[in-house]
Amino acid sequence: MDKSTPVLIVDDYKTMLRIIRNLLKQLEIENVDEATDGAEALSKLRAGNYGLVISDWNMAPMTGLDLLKEVRADARLKNTPFIMITAESKTENVVAAKQAGVSNYIVKPFNAETLREKIEKVMVHA
Amino acid sequence: MPDGTAAPRVPDGTAPRVPEGTTSRVPDGTTSRVPDGTTPPAHPEDARIEAAVRAVLGSMAGDLSATEAALLAELEGLGRTVARAKQEIARLKVDDITEAHIPAATDELDAIVDHTAQATNEILDCCEVLETVAGRASPADAEALQGVITRIYEACSFQDITGQRIGKVVNALKAIEARVASITGQFMQARGAAPPAPAAPVAETATEGRRLANGPQLPGAGVSQADIDKLLADFD
Structure with a gap:
């Protein structure tokens, strides 16, 4: 993976954004931008050029799943790798995310090794 | 019968009675007398129940067995219990629940989220300082420090999970508040009083993402990372 790839992390908990940013920094991924809900993220994605999205699910007004659907429906953004990091751990959530085109799915609480592994996996296919 | 209605007869031709010495036991542990006219009703609601039981007795054709009489007595007891519950609901101070208890509880829960967020940010501040120190340490010490810092970052995600769980409790409290207001409102309307103002409806965008947003599951209820x-992989 090219570690200079711009990454957008999306979570309505600022503490969680800070934790993910720091974990990414340990993976030498430092070109990181943030958004606190799906709508803000979509706006940034359409205006920017991000190579990876790491998003929470449960946000308002636009959830992570709704953001994923918007991304996959956008001709320019549809191939952007998208990892969901969420506390939503029901099978129906994973199935819905996969059907919407998620690249990978991490359930909270997670560890740094899982994050590294999933990022490497989705970026290989990017 | 005092109201002049014809009472059904039990097999021996007498008026229906509950077996000697029995009274109906209502769920709150008290007992009540069958409507034999010996105990005057203590409350208008009791009089209504007694009249309703008499009407049932009066409408019954043919003989009435001791079992049926006992059943009627139980029904009367049940009616009194429902009437008492209605009176208690009518006496409920809904304003205390909706304006004091629930807001106080949600404020306390919000304070917990704020305090855990502050504490977590303090911990993260410390970790970031430690990372700077690790950069000046020997390779072995730096690696050891980095490993510990990573574990602290991982552990700090508790704040997000805690916040989401508390959010679920707050939503449950608000649902209880709305239900209590609705029930008491209906009883107050039935008694001719103005019901309390209904809680403002929560705007809900019914997207699939919102409908499936259930928050953290209890241990053992969700699927593990390995299961995910x-x-x-099964999709690929």
């Missing part, structure tokens, strides 16, 4: 990986 397997599930995703």
Whole structure:
């Protein structure tokens, strides 16, 4: 993976954004931008050029799943790798995310090794 | 019968009676007398129940067995219990629940989220300082420090999970508040009083993402990361 790839992390908990940013920094991924809900993220994605999205699910007004659907429906953004990091751990959530085109799915609480592994996996296919 | 209605007869031709010495036991542990006219009703609601039981007795054709009489007495007891519950609901101070208890509880829960967020940010501040120190340490010490810092970052995600769980409790409290207001409102309307103002409806965008947003599951209720990986692999 090219570690200079711009990454957008999306979570309505600022503490969680800070934790993910720091974990990414340990993976030498430092070109990181943030958004606190799906709508803000979509706006940034359409205006920017991000190579990876790491998003929470449960946000308002636009959830992570709704953001994923918007991304996959956008001709320019549809191939952007998208990892969901969420506390939503029901099978129906994973199935819905996969059907919407998620690249990978991490359930909270997670560890740094899982994050590294999933990022490497989705970026290989990017 | 005092109201002049014809009472059904039990097999021996007498008026229906509950077996000697028995009274109906209502769920709150008290007992009540059958409507034999010996105990005057203590409350208008009791009089209504007694009249209703008499009407049932009066409408019954043919003989009435001791079992049926006992059943009627139980029904009367049940009616009194419902009437008492209605009176208690009518006496409920809904304003205390909706304006004091629930807001106080949600404020306390919000304070917990704020305090855990502050504490977590303090911990993260410390970790970031430690990372700077690790950069000046020997390779072995730096690696050891970095490993510990990573574990602290991982552990700090508790704040997000805690916040989401508390959010679920707050939503449950608000649902209880709305239900209590609705029930008491209906009883107050039935008694001719103005019901309390209904809680403002929560605007809900029914997207699939919102409908499936259930928050953290209790231990053992959700799927593990390993199960998720397997599930995703099955799609490929």
